[in-house]
Amino acid sequence: MVQDIRKQLQIIVNSESEDITYITICRVILENIQKGIEDITILELAEICYTSPSTISRFVKKLGYSNFNEFKMKCIERKNLGTEILSDNVKNISFNSKNDKDVLIDLVDSINISLREFVEKLDLNEIDRLVNMIHNYEDIYFFGFHLSGYFMQHLQYNLFNLGKYVNFASQERSQERLANQTNENSLSIIFSVDGNFIRQKSQIFYSLKENRGKIVLVTQNPALKMASQCDYVIYLGNYKSATEGRYKLHLFTEILINRYYQKYSK
Known part of the structure; x- marks a missing residue:
């Protein structure tokens, strides 16, 4: 599994401490x-950073890697993933310098249609059921990565504002530790637009299964075979593309926190 090393580095450069x-x-x-x-x-890295090789070694071990070579291999893996993510962006917004405004209008129209279809098929009773589960369980864990992870942090922050504690970790190894902490009395919610989390982080998923806690999956992928192993699945309308799925997931989290606030803010 690919450790999101770029996220680790981003956290450090954004920290004043x-x-x-x-x-x-x-x-x-x-x-x-x-x-x-x-x-x-x-x-060479030590020279560029005006430091010593021993400092570089301590740094990579602090991030959880055994040595510099392992760290560098993870950087290469993350480079390939970053290229893939950027390629998806370019594919979804195909500017051609001639009718770029039309390209954007088509994209917005497609997203709008997808969101309307999502709302039309949305069962608010399903969301309220999940709201009740989040409120009633004491041990709650969020799992997801990349953009889903950002939405989950946003949802986690709002739940904190309402006095509800939820466990989430942005780093893969930390998510593995969280999965090992779950038990038969815990609720784990996986946010995965296309189901990539379950496929690529199967060890985390099977740890959740082994610990026998309740598992909820939020996805737009109806063909995800492993979804049948979850206790409860909420589908984000029809499957179209990852781009449109991101907007549906964002809207879903906004609806979820709103319904939670309406019911439990008092």
Whole structure:
């Protein structure tokens, strides 16, 4: 499984409490991941960062890697994933310099149709059932990655505002630890627009199954075979594309927090 090392580095460069040397190392790596991090040796990286190879070694071990070579391999894996994500963006918004405004209008129209179909098929009773589950369970865990993870952090933040504690970790290894903490009295909610989380993070999913807690899946993929192993599945309307699915998931989280607030804010 691919550790989101770029997210790890992003957290450090955005933190004022981190050591300035580590921030410098992160910045240099982020600037070079796409340019050819695979060709940089630990000595070269130390020289660019005005530090020592031993400091680089301590830094990568702090991030959870055994040595610099393992760290560099993860950077290469993340480089390939980053290229794939950017390629999806370019494919979904195909500017051609001639009718770019029309391209955007077509995209917005497609998203609008998808959202309307989602709302028309939406069963608010399903959302209210999930709202009740979130309120009634004491141990709640959110699982997801990439953009789904951002929506989950937004939902988690709003639930904190309502006095409801929810466990979530943005890093893969931390999510694995959270999965191991679940038990038969816990509620785990997986947000995965296309179902990639269950397919790519199968070890996390099977840890949840082994610990016998209740599992809820929120997805737009009706063909996901592993969905049958979840206790409860909420579908985000018809499947179209990942792009439209992101907007549906965002709307879903907004509806969910609104319904929770309406019922339990008092």
